[in-house]
Amino acid sequence: MQKYDVVVLTDHRYAHPSKLNDYTKNIIVEDALVVNAMGKLGLNVIRLAWSDPHFDWSSTKAVLFRTTWDYFDDFPKFSNWLNRISKVTNLFNSDSIIRWNIDKHYLQDLKAKGVHISETLFLEKGDKKTLEDLHTETGWTETVLKPCVSGAARHTYKLNPENRAKHQGIYETLIANEAMMLQPFQKNIVSEGEISMMVFNGQFTHAILKKAKAGDFRVQDDFGGSVHDYKPSKVEIQFAIDTVKACNELPLYARVDIFKDNNGQIALAELELVEPELWFRHHPDAALILAEGIKEKLLTLSC
Template identity: 30%
Template sequence: MTTTKRIGLATCRALPDLDADDRPLLEELTDRGFRAEPLVWDDPDIDWSAFDLVVVRSTWDYSPRRDEFVAWARRVPRLLNPAEVLAWNTDKGYLRVLEEAGIPVIPTIWLDPARHLSKRAVHTRMPAFGDFVVKPVVGAGAKDAGRYQPVSAQSRALAISHAVGLLDAGRAVMIQPYVTSVDTAGETGLVFIDGELSHAVRKDALLTGPSSESDEPYLREQMMPAQATEEQVAVARRALAVAAKELDLDRPLLYARVDLVTGDDGTPMVIELELTEPSLWLQHDGDGASLGAFADAIAARVA
């Protein structure tokens, strides 16, 4: 007598039935002979050991509770991507590792709450020219991020208040120049499944002004299919190789998304390396093959 193997797709309370992009995975995995179901990651009643595999998907409310999320990941016996990857990737300090390895990234000023910086000290660290972005080091998407103009006293004051508020809450802060190409070309996300490039998507600019309060755990993004350039693919592959070396991985990650922007000199730069819970935008792959490829990759990890 055979027992149907169980696959859990981890999500958040705001999306107990998964995000619309991931929902078709349930049927695909069922068609492959598995029992697949969505699971809210912080549900205390779930026995995670009862699943043959748990795949992290739309756990988009983790950032205010990162330590709790990482602790949960370490308790799940068979989790993909693995807990050590999630622990490394949920703190954007990984961008320093990429930069040290020669990967082009956006120049960043890092503010540590442990230093108890005054408003004046925060003020002196902000750019004097060009729009800039203030955001938390631990955060999802563009939530709690804002765009500011140094030439406006009001905007600069809002930026200082934003940064100080994050620091006072014990959250480390990043300050980066705003990459102006985002307003015209957007961001390009390269989706990898089991180490292979699947497809690319374009995301239009989300940051148009200061950070605003929101009870939503994530911000909705408008996406469209894109064609990645050879230069973008090369940078993305190099970034993933650095991550694999840093994490001592012995096989490709089940999923990854590398988000790139274009610098003033035309160089693709990594804005984020999404290895935790990225939208894979499977419906924007152009030929519909990515959904099946993702289901096949998951099935191969269970076998």
């Protein structure tokens, strides 16, 4: 007999934090909005770290990935855990979606389906070309280098002719162990920001605008970026919905990060389907929409 309907997954640092700063408070509020929304629908819910060593994962009908923001710090451990629990419970989003979305090669699949993405050069593990070689081949002057499996701007570097040589050593270390990606630096992200569009079960709910702090190019609040309410255009909403529908299956939740590229076109920065921040605190009703989708999915699984 399964004890829980859903386990809401978090990072071990935020499961039972001893100190509360503004960042941690936001995490707790976000997770609480989701837990409470499911509770209102009669679901039995608990919140745990994905790495909890004692929990019996077969005792829950499903797990919901929310603030598991440490999984990329020890990806082999996370991958092994994913293999184990996917055999005994259901994953939201699904196991196949998560595995596809963790690696940013998924951008190539979306591009093939007509989604406009940022220009991207994928660099496979073991590539021997230097940063200078890559920039000569592409003709790009200013670029951003980052891993294909990452989060929170881990090992994300802005490159230019003056600092490429300085980054060659770290690049050689990274590419020897993992695939990387190189993209032209997008100036509009700095000047105008990046828009995050939240889509639940194919339905757009709300959007926020992320802006980098002065002198930086990273919009994440980890690096001092700011968040603002945003009213998207019909074109931007349709772009987000079309992007989600281009997946092989419709995800229960998605964050579609878009921006205006160097040519002035709406482009996809990333499609976040694993553990995106969804800013429920800016639009609490969206938590109930997600909860309703989860309950409907659980009923389908019970049939």
